[in-house]
Amino acid sequence: MFDTAAYLKALDYDGPLDPTADTLRELHRRHLIAIPYDSSLNTARGEALWAGVDIDVDAVFDAVVLGGRGGVCYELNGLFLALLRELGYETGLFAAGIRQVDDSFGPDLEHVLGFVRLDGELWLVDVGFVGPSYLEPLRVVPDEVQPQFGTDFRVVRADTGHHVVQRRGRVGDWRAVYRFHPRPRAFADWLVPSPELDRFARALAGSGIVVRGRAFEGGQRILIGTRLVVVEDGTERLRGLADPEEHARVLAEILRKDAATA
Structure with a gap:
């Protein structure tokens, strides 16, 4: 059962609860550190x-926050937005298409964010989102560079009408993370039949690659199959x-499980 006090304890947070930018930043970063992303859940979903995008908040809370398992985008963001609403924030959903290895983007409904x-x-x-990405929330201010822990982020407008989140490390140029239309969505939008989403889901299911990740103070670790990104x-x-x-x-360190049972 969803419980705000238990949620904050799981995030190791005992600071102010007034709905300010500082509180939002701290909760966001602590969430990424405390609760891992784990795409292995999608294996059973094929x-x-x-299909389960409109989450049962109580059931997912029990499994993820109390039970200690990881989650995927709609579970983790669905829970976090529920927490923020309890604390008095005005929240909503966006949909995003993630940058692929060939620098194209996935379907606009590929990713659920808040x-x-x-x-x-x-x-x-x-x-x-498993990352690499932002550890603290980003303001949607076109072209404003927002530094975080040695990495710069910005939101730019594309000719397609999308907003694109970009990141730049200490070495290299700007690269896209994902793109989105700043149009509020409802979970029901992901349940409408979509040939584009179906094709993407088939390709993802066929790859067999499992992705897990967790943040730490000032950074992230992402395990993509047998490749580790730090x-x-x-x-x-x-x-x-x-x-x-x-x-x-x-893997055990990312999931915080005994290596003998990971």
């Missing part, structure tokens, strides 16, 4: 990736984990 309207400003909140102080490192024991150890 091509029906969004937003907050606060003091006349629009903020992106997303604790359900982002720390604006520097991104990628290496393969060929040793099964090392893979199990890293």
